[in-house]
Structures are given as structure tokens and as C-alpha cells.
Amino acid sequence: MKIRCFATAVALSAVCVALASSPDAGTRPLIQNAHARDALSLDGQWKIIVDPYENGYYDYRLNPTDEGYAQDRDYTDRTRLQEYEFETDRSLNVPGDWNTQMPELYYYEGTVWYRKRFNYTPEASCRQFLHFDGANYNTIVWLNGRRLGNHRGGFTGFTFEVTDLLNDGENSVVVKVDNKREPEGVPTVNSDWWNYGGITRSVNLLETPATFISDYTLHLADTPNGGLSGCITLDGDDKASREFTVTIPELKATVSGVTDADGHAEFSLKARPELWSPESPRLYDVTFAIDGDDVADRIGFRTIATDGTRLLLNGKEIFCRGISIHEEAPFTNGRAWNRDQAETLLDWAADLGCNFVRLAHYPHNEHMVRAAEERGMLVWSEIPVYWTIHWDDADTYANAERQLSDMIARDRNRCAVVVWSIANETPVSDARNRFLGSLADKARALDGTRLIGAAMEKREVSPGVMTVDDPLSDIIDLVSFNEYVGWYDGTNEKCDRVSWTFDVKKPVFISEFGGGARYGCHGDTTTLFTEENQEDLYRRHTAMLDRIPGLAGCTPWILKDFRSPRRQLRGIQDDFNRKGLVSEQGQKKKAYYVLRDWYARKRAAHTQR
Ligand code: GCU
Numbered sequence: 313m314k315i316r317c318f319a320t321a322v323a324l325s326a327v328c329v330a331l332a333s334s335p336d337a338g339t340r341p342l343i344q345n346a347h348a349r350d351a352l353s354l355d356g357q358w359k360i361i362v363d364p365y366e367n368g369y370y371d372y373r374l375n376p377t378d379e380g381y382a383q384d385r386d387y388t389d390r391t392r393l394q395e396y397e398f399e400t401d402r403s404l405n406v407p408g409d410w411n412t413q414m415p416e417l418y419y420y421e422g423t424v425w426y427r428k429r430f431n432y433t434p435e436a437s438c439r440q441f442l443h444f445d446g447a448n449y450n451t452i453v454w455l456n457g458r459r460l461g462n463h464r465g466g467f468t469g470f471t472f473e474v475t476d477l478l479n480d481g482e483n484s485v486v487v488k489v490d491n492k493r494e495p496e497g498v499p500t501v502n503s504d505w506w507n508y509g510g511i512t513r514s515v516n517l518l519e520t521p522a523t524f525i526s527d528y529t530l531h532l533a534d535t536p537n538g539g540l541s542g543c544i545t546l547d548g549d550d551k552a553s554r555e556f557t558v559t560i561p562e563l564k565a566t567v568s569g570v571t572d573a574d575g576h577a578e579f580s581l582k583a584r585p586e587l588w589s590p591e592s593p594r595l596y597d598v599t600f601a602i603d604g605d606d607v608a609d610r611i612g613f614r615t616i617a618t619d620g621t622r623l624l625l626n627g628k629e630i631f632c633r634g635i636s637i638h639e640e641a642p643f644t645n646g647r648a649w650n651r652d653q654a655e656t657l658l659d660w661a662a663d664l665g666c667n668f669v670r671l672a673h674y675p676h677n678e679h680m681v682r683a684a685e686e687r688g689m690l691v692w693s694e695i696p697v698y699w700t701i702h703w704d705d706a707d708t709y710a711n712a713e714r715q716l717s718d719m720i721a722r723d724r725n726r727c728a729v730v731v732w733s734i735a736n737e738t739p740v741s742d743a744r745n746r747f748l749g750s751l752a753d754k755a756r757a758l759d760g761t762r763l764i765g766a767a768m769e770k771r772e773v774s775p776g777v778m779t780v781d782d783p784l785s786d787i788i789d790l791v792s793f794n795e796y797v798g799w800y801d802g803t804n805e806k807c808d809r810v811s812w813t814f815d816v817k818k819p820v821f822i823s824e825f826g827g828g829a830r831y832g833c834h835g836d837t838t839t840l841f842t843e844e845n846q847e848d849l850y851r852r853h854t855a856m857l858d859r860i861p862g863l864a865g866c867t868p869w870i871l872k873d874f875r876s877p878r879r880q881l882r883g884i885q886d887d888f889n890r891k892g893l894v895s896e897q898g899q900k901k902k903a904y905y906v907l908r909d910w911y912a913r914k915r916a917a918h919t920q921r
Contacts, residue, residue: 336461341547342721343471343518344527346443347678348607351516354428354485358406358511359398361425362417368396368425369488381425382454384484398427398486406515407445409508412646417509419877426487426511432478438519439475439548442485445513445649445677449497452488464711465498466491466512467639467674467696468718474517487511498711499696504889505638505673506875512647513677523548523575524605529724530558530598531761532613533580540613541580544571544600551575559599560585587626588612588727590667593688595727612685612727616763618789621862623819625690625730631918632690632865633911634668635661635893636824638874639676645875645896654680658687660871660894664904665911670823670867673698673736675719685728692765692823692867694733695719697751703743712747713754720758732759733823735766735784737794745783752787763789767823770795778812785816794824794869797856798849804837807852812860819864825853826869829903830884831895841884847902854910868907872896 343349361368361381368381387397404410410417410424417424434440442455448466452459456479460472491509493501523546530542544556552573559566560583567581586594595610617624623632641648642656657680661669669684670692684691695715702708716734723729734751738744752764768782770793780793791814798804804827814820829846837848850868857863873892879885888896893904 336459340461340471341441341473342527343441343443343520344525344721344725345607345609346445346469346471346516346518348609349516349518349520351443351518352430352432354430354515354517355406356428357403358426358428358487359401360404360410360427361396361398361401362420362422363425364420364422366423369423382459382486382488383457384427384429384486398425404510406511407513407647407649408510409448409512409647410510411506411508412644420509421492421507422509423488423490423492424510426489427484428515429482429484430517431481432483432517433480434475434478435519437522439473439522439524440478441471441518441520442474443469443471443516443518444511445469445515447487447489447511447513448491448507448509448647449494450490450492451511454486456484457486465715465718467676468715469513469722470718471518485515496702496705496708498701498708498715499673499698500701502700503673503696503698504876504878506640506877506887508647510647513649521548521605523550523554523602525556525600525602525607527721528558528600528607528609530611531725531727532585532615534761535580538584539580539582540565540585541578543576543578544569546571546575546602548575554602556600556602559601560596562596585613588614588685588688589626590688590690593686593728595686609725610682610686611725614727616730616761618763618819620817621819621864623790623821623864629918630667630864631914632668632821632867633664633666633914634670634690634692634865634867635664635666635907636670636672636867636870637661637676637680637872638672638870639674639680640872640874642872642894642898643896648680649677651679651683654683656898657871658683658689660898661689662687664871664893664908665915668692668865668867670694670733672870675715675722678722681723681726681729685726689728691726691729692731692733693719693723693729694736695751697735697738697748699737700739701744701747703741703747709747709750712751716751716755717758720755724759724761729762731763731765731790731792733765733767733792734788736823737767737769740782740784745787748784749787765790765792765821765823768793772801772810776806776810778810779814781815785818789818790821790864791816791818791862792821792823795822796825796827798853799825799827804845804849804852807849807856810856814862817862820860820862821864822857822860822866824869825866826850826891828885828890829901830890831873831897831899831901833884841881841890843902847906850903850906850910854906868893872898 463470526547533541565583835842
């Protein structure tokens with residue numbers, strides 16, 4: 313594959329007239345491991361127009377070939393009326409939320425238009441794709457005035473083919489991002505995290521051969537003689553009956569085959585890889601190749617299963633010493649998007665003694681998942697079906713299922729991911745059970761190699777006796793639930809006197825517990841929001857956890873204080889949910905050390921088994 317270098321420069325003049333009335337131009341293929349592709353990065357400064365009244369879209373609808381902001385016209389002809397111009401407007405960094413870049417956009421919920429101009433010379437034998445790792449929430453993309461399509465959802469990637477739409481020379485991409493919360497959205501209008509808007513993850517112009525490897529999977533074979541199995545899918549006119557190879561040099565393993573009429577093939581290969589685990593996070597270089605294209609990836613192999621209340625990794629019982637994490641950058645506290653931020657958050661989790669992270673409440677950027685995998689941290693990945701979703705709305709379901717499919721498509725080769733979570737704290741109803749039952753079926757149809765989870769809620773069936781009797785526990789593979797004994801439910805002392813009982817014989821997994829404290833705020837253990845109160849809560853809570861039958865793991869809420877519009881207590885919360893064990897400035901609270909000590913004991917106890 314010829315390695316190409318791209319030249320990026322800001323173009324100086326306007327772009328071509330659009331045929332905006334035509335249907336969306338950008339087809340939307342899946343490109344597995346997109347970051348392995350040759351790419352022109354479009355990250356950096358983008359021009360923006362803040363448009364709370366949808367001016368730029370209204371004009372577009374009225375007069376699509378001329379007025380809409382998507383045409384990116386420079387206002388050079390001052391004899392005609394024009395009421396926008398990107399070139400002389402402000403800028404934002406991409407990736408990045410707008411809320412923490414511009415003080416006037418701190419609370420903003422609405423549309424911001426983004427514009428990037430770049431020089432490009434298409435190579436005739438290649439195809440080009442505009443790939444967004446993520447943008448929140450409702451995004452429409454134009455290239456050179458031509459509408460490519462739109463994407464709903466704030467945390468999954470999307471791709472438009474632009475092969476025949478690029479100019480040889482100056483190009484303009486215009487993106488409309490609207491983060492207004494929608495009642496029928498996923499999530500809906502109410503959530504306990506900041507509604508960070510914008511192009512919050514990287515943007516790349518990818519280049520592939522005319523026929524390329526668009527998707528692949530590789531995992532342990534579910535057969536008695538072991539080995540590996542997987543599939544490969546090609547995209548392009550010359551995809552049928554193509555010979556392919558899959559090679560793992562360190563295992564001296566390779567397999568060849570031929571794709572079917574649809575460019576697809578399944579394969580198996582003999583190999584006995586060292587299994588991936590937190591203690592030994594072994595990854596292998598794997599190359600998928602056809603004549604004219606090859607893609608390299610780093611892939612690990614492991615099994616995850618349940619046996620009654622036991623959680624088995626590679627056939628051995630494991631206790632998940634976890635922590636919940638929001639996708640919020642340490643120190644700057646905007647949306648996290650890069651590898652360094654992922655490393656810092658995971659450094660804190662590793663220092664706690666964690667072997668597991670719950671990436672709440674939505675799919676995090678790929679850096680976080682790959683960094684966790686390289687460190688030997690198991691991952692719980694989740695879609696934002698959060699609280700009171702519109703269970704009877706078919707569009708809401710389609711949105712949730714699309715986000716689930718995109719989450720699985722991106723990360724199904726990441727062995728660290730062991731749980732696909734389909735919901736968080738959703739009130740029980742027939743409509744909700746149908747909605748989540750369908751999502752669980754879809755998840756299993758897409759990927760039968762992982763556990764399906766959700767954060768259910770506990771119930772106090774009699775004074776001091778707790779259980780989980782959510783019908784969802786018959787559908788998912790864990791008895792996974794959030795509980796706040798000692799914070800929302802009683803005070804710290806309640807932890808000492810509650811007991812737990814479960815009818816369902818599945819691994820018990822507590823996906824949230826905790827309480828708030830402002831770093832540096834001190835007092836006695838009964839005064840809320842003091843470090844002493846949180847420390848005492850963690851002491852009593854972990855002692856309570858030690859009494860829970862079948863407990864296979866937990867992910868306390870939460871690693872780091874995070875922004876939420878619901879946390880308004882001035883001087884204590886200041887728009888931050890203070891349940892973090894680490895402050896938003898990276899300061900470790902007293903409770904941090906209680907959890908770390910408890911995990912050290914859990915690790916020692918499990919090692920002796
Ligand atoms: C819930 C919810 C979290 C929220 C937490 C809290 O359990 O799942 O998203 O932040 O409670 O109230 O702090």
C-alpha cells in the first residue's frame with residue numbers, strides 16, 4: 313500500500329455551489345480500526361458560528377444552494393446581503409467541548425456551526441472517508457456545500473464516504489452540532505452529567521484502496537479443540553472471491569481463505585495464545601491482508617463466563633476491583649478525548665488497585681478502551697439508556713439500538729471489554745422490560761462472547777433486608793445494580809445493620825455506591841460533604857460488601873469529581889458531583905485510601921485461593 317502524505321493548508325477562497333437538495337451524499341460504511349488507516353487529521357482550530365436561533369439552517373432550508381451556512385461563503389461582495397462569515401468569526405479547538413473552551417458557552421445548549429478548510433489532492437485509485445470519532449449530540453455534515461448526512465448520539469463514531477465529493481485543491485467541511493437535549497433522545501433530557509456539546513472527539517479524512525478490509529473479528533474459538541476463529545469483510549467493487557490471509561507472527565499462525573460473493577468470509581486458525589488477564593495483559597500483533605490492502609491490530613484472547621454466582625475469567629474465578637469513570641478530563645474537566653487523559657485516569661485507577669473500570673454512562677473514546685486493555689483492566693462499556701427513556705417510542709429504540717451496535721462494532725476486538733451494559737437505573741415497567749429485552753437480544757446477536765449487564769436498583773423488602781427483584785435480572789448475565797446505603801438511603805451507620813439476599817443465582821456486581829465530599833472540607837463523620845464522612849462511609853460500606861453473598865465485584869461511584877448541572881450547592885459542589893475519590897484537580901480524598909486498602913486485602917485474599 314503506497315504511503316501517502318497529505319498536505320494540509322488553509323484554503324483562501326470560497327467553495328463550489330452545492331446540490332443540497334439532493335439526498336444525503338455520504339454513504340455510511342463501517343471502517344474497523346479506523347485509526348490504523350492512512351489519514352489526514354482535521355484536528356485543530358475550526359472556525360465557528362454560534363447559532364441559537366438556527367439561522368444558518370433556516371436559510372439553508374429556504375435557499376439551500378445559496379444562503380445556508382453550509383455554503384461557507386466569504387463575504388467579499390458587500391453589495392449583496394449576507395449575515396454570516398466563518399472566516400472572520402471565532403474559533404474552537406477540535407476535539408473539545410465548547411462549554412469549557414468559551415465561558416459564554418458554559419451552559420449553552422443549541423447549535424454551533426464548525427468549518428474547516430483544507431487542501432487535498434485525491435489519488436484516483438483510492439477512496440476517501442470523513443470519519444468522526446464522536447460529536448454531541450445531533451450532527452449534520454456538509455462537504456463543499458454538499459450535505460453528507462446526519463448522526464444522532466453523543467458518544468459513537470460515524471463515517472461518510474466522500475470519494476467523489478472532494479476537490480483537487482481547496483475543500484471546506486461544515487458541521488452543524490446541536491446539543492439540545494431531546495425528550496425522545498438517548499439519553500433523554502435528564503441526566504447527572506454536564507451536557508458537553510461540540511465535536512468532542514477527533515476528525516480524520518481516511519484513505520483506503522478501492523477495495524479494502526472494512527471489518528474483521530478475531531477471538532478464541534468456541535470449540536473443544538481451541539484455536540481462534542473470526543471473520544473478515546471487504547468493501548469495494550472487487551470484494552468477491554478475494555483471497556485473504558490472517559497472520560499472527562508471534563504464534564507462527566496464519567490462515568488463508570477466499571471471500572464469498574458479498575466479500576465476507578469466516579475462518580479459524582490453529583493457535584494457542586497466552587490468554588489475556590489483568591495479571592498478564594498479553595496482546596498479539598495480528599495482520600489481516602488481501603492483495604492491495606492490509607490492516608494491523610493488537611488483539612488479546614480470553615474467555616469470560618459465569619458459573620452460578622462466580623465470575624470466571626479464563627475459567628478462573630475473579631473478583632472485579634473496579635471503579636466508575638465519567639469521560640471527563642483530569643484537571644481541565646472538559647470532555648476527555650486523548651490518550652494522555654486516559655492514561656492519567658487509569659493511573660489513578662491502577663493506584664487504587666483496580667483491575668476493572670466501568671466506563672459510565674456511554675461509550676468512551678477508543679483511547680480509554682485501548683489503554684485499559686494494555687494495562688490489564690477489564691472494561692464495562694455502556695450505552696446512555698439512562699433513567700426515564702421514552703420506552704414506547706420506536707425512534708428512541710432505533711437510536712438506542714444504533715448506539716449499541718456502533719459501540720459493539722468499534723470495540724468487539726477489544727478483549728478487555730467483558731460487559732456490554734444496556735441501561736442505568738431505569739424504572740421498571742412492561743414497556744421498559746420490552747425495550748431492554750430487545751436490546752439484550754440485539755447485543756447477544758451481535759456478540760455472543762461477552763456478558764450483558766445493566767445497572768438495576770435494589771429494594772428494601774423489609775427493614776434492613778435488601779435485594780434486587782428487577783425482572784431484568786432474568787435477562788442479563790449479572791445481578792448488577794446501584795445502591796447508596798449510607799448516602800441516599802440512611803446514614804453511614806445503616807451499612808452496619810443491613811443484610812442482602814438474592815433469589816437469582818448469578819454473580820452479584822454493585823455498579824455504584826458512594827457518597828460526596830469536597831476535598832479539603834473536614835469535620836466529624838456525621839457531617840455530610842466532609843472527607844471524614846466519606847471516609848467513614850467507605851469503611852462501613854466495604855465491611856457491608858464483605859457480608860454480601862456472591863459478590864463478584866463492584867465499581868464505586870466514582871473516580872473523579874465531575875461536572876453536573878444538578879449539583880448546585882455553592883461552596884461545596886459548585887456544579888460538581890462530589891462523589892469522586894479524587895477531586896477535579898487530582899487531589900486524593902481520605903476515602904481513596906480506604907478503598908485502596910480494601911482492594912489490597914481483596915487482592916491478597918483472591919491470590920491465596
Ligand atoms: C445514580 C446515577 C449516576 C449519578 C449518581 C449520583 O446512581 O447512576 O449517574 O451520578 O446516582 O447521584 O451521584
